Amino acid sequence: MKYLIVHDAAPGQFVHIYKHLLKTGDHDILVASRKGSTLRLPVKQVVYDLPENLAGPDVGFADKAVGLGLNLYRELKPMAISGWVPDVILSHASRGASYFLKDLFPDARMVSLFEWYYGVPSPAEVKTGAALRQKCRSAAATNMPILRDFELMDAGYVPTEFQRAQFPRGWQSRLEVLHDGVDTDLYRPASSLTLEVSGKRFRKGDEIMTYAGRGMEHTRGFMQFMAAAAKVQGIRPNLHVLIAGADRICYDGKKGPGLKARAEEEIPFDKDRTHFVGLLPEAKFVSFLQISSLHVYLTRPFVLSWSMLNAMSVGAPVLGSDTAPVREVIRDGENGRLVDMDNADALADAMDRMLGDRAGSAALGKTGRATILEKYDLKKCLKRQLELMHGQ
Incomplete structure (x- = not known):
């Protein structure tokens, strides 16, 4: 099968899945990670990043999210044209890299890992009206690419019940609580050391x-x-x-x-x-x-x-x-x-x-x-x- 793993610091939380796929063999794995956080892995890799005109401090979060997704789209498009289509996309719902993946690969099954939904602070937490408006805008913009993953996904999961509870109620029934997992053979007690x-x-x-x-x-x-x-x-x-x-x-x-x-x-x-x-x-x-x-x-x-x-x-x-x-x-x-x-x-x-x-x-x-x-x-x-x- 063909797998596309997308994470700003790939493989990130998908590390155990990645190692399992690599170990079992007979899989075509492509890893996409953001420039500056790329590891050298024994599989095909692509690197994405913000275009220079969107990297400045005056550019809004929403524009950056779309720009990041568009950059990855452009990196992957030649592969799609050549016939490489993933069976499964693993996406870390975060900054926007996955924004256009379903446009490029509409038949792929997309599974998204959700970590956090940024809640809006109460007026009691932020005293001035201007600061409260800024906080609200920031939360809404930060959640925008996460919402996009939710719209695109075929299945989604979140590591803990507490983290799931941060998401809107309408989302929660579609997010399975499923932890990344602990390698208990590696992390085991030692009697002397x-x-x-x-x-x-x-x-x-x-x-x-x-x-x-x-x-x-x-x-x-x-x-x-x-x-x-x-x-x-x-x-x-x-x-x-x-x-x-x-x-x-x-x-x-x-x-x-x-x-x-x-x-x-x-x-x-x-x-x-x-x-x-x-x-x-x-x-x-x-x-x-x-x-x-x-x-x-x-x-x-x-x-x-x-x-x-x-x-x-x-x-x-x-x-x-x-x-x-x-x-x-x-x-x-x-x-x-x-x-x-x-x-x-x-x-x-x-x-x-x-x-x-x-x-x-x-x-x-x-x-x-x-x-x-x-x-x-x-x-x-x-x-x-x-x-x-x-x-x-």
């Missing part, structure tokens, strides 16, 4: 608290984590804190440097026992989680990160923020712990108690792994994804 990062060696059994994120930002509770970790370091002299991620903003709004410098200036954490290890390759990230005595995952109500589920899959005890996306997975006291991320004392106290109760935390970690095996195991999720792709 040594990890070397930043020139230091850590062993499983050492008192280690971990935090991971794409960036260091407010959406993922970075400052709250650092403040609470500093308090706990003052109580527990053997505690080392390992932080995986880049010092950047991914979700807070305008892209730019993250909050690391601010944390260093405002929070008196122990720099000798706090280790910023950067973005780790996956094999090393698995070990990073496996040696953890406690993994902390904090987030505002937003897309749920893979890292929390990966930590649960290796059996690490997880302390999560008491927010809707986390509550969908963690039941407080059964397979992890929940805490108000804005209550610094409660957050620090929960960290201290979980680190001090090794047996209790290990039991939570074991139940957490069972949760992932039951509901998020890759084998189960991938099976359903393939069924959806093939109309079953």
Whole structure:
């Protein structure tokens, strides 16, 4: 069969599907990704981007979405003319790359992955009328290419119930809740392990608290984590804190440097026992989680990160923020712990108690792994994804 995978950072969330198709062979795979985020893959690839006349800051989001879709259309049109037609299109409903795919390939089955619908803020959240109008226009424009995917798709899915609930009610019945899946064979418990990062060696059994994120930002509770970790370091002299991620903003709004410098200036954490290890390759990230005595995952109500589920899959005890996306997975006291991320004392106290109760935390970690095996195991999720792709 012929497959077209479209994602700004392809294969992105389709990575498990891509690897499965590549492994099973006898498939003709074409991957389309945006310039600047292209990986070298052993399949046919095309690269799309905004035309130069649409790349400026004064160009509206809607115009950019259509421009992005038109650029990909032009890249794919010669293949369509030559007779290459996909049986299945996998589209990440996002910035507009998929805008004209059905015009080019009307008979292809299009399956779209939806992550987020940008809601309009209330007047209470945005005080001035001008700011509220700008926020409303921004949300409407950002949702426009996502709506286009919804109109074009033959089937669509969303990773969690919480994420589906953000979409208009009329959409929800057509969006299946289906997670990307966790490779539980790769993300598995380890009884003994040594990890070397930043020139230091850590062993499983050492008192280690971990935090991971794409960036260091407010959406993922970075400052709250650092403040609470500093308090706990003052109580527990053997505690080392390992932080995986880049010092950047991914979700807070305008892209730019993250909050690391601010944390260093405002929070008196122990720099000798706090280790910023950067973005780790996956094999090393698995070990990073496996040696953890406690993994902390904090987030505002937003897309749920893979890292929390990966930590649960290796059996690490997880302390999560008491927010809707986390509550969908963690039941407080059964397979992890929940805490108000804005209550610094409660957050620090929960960290201290979980680190001090090794047996209790290990039991939570074991139940957490069972949760992932039951509901998020890759084998189960991938099976359903393939069924959806093939109309079953």
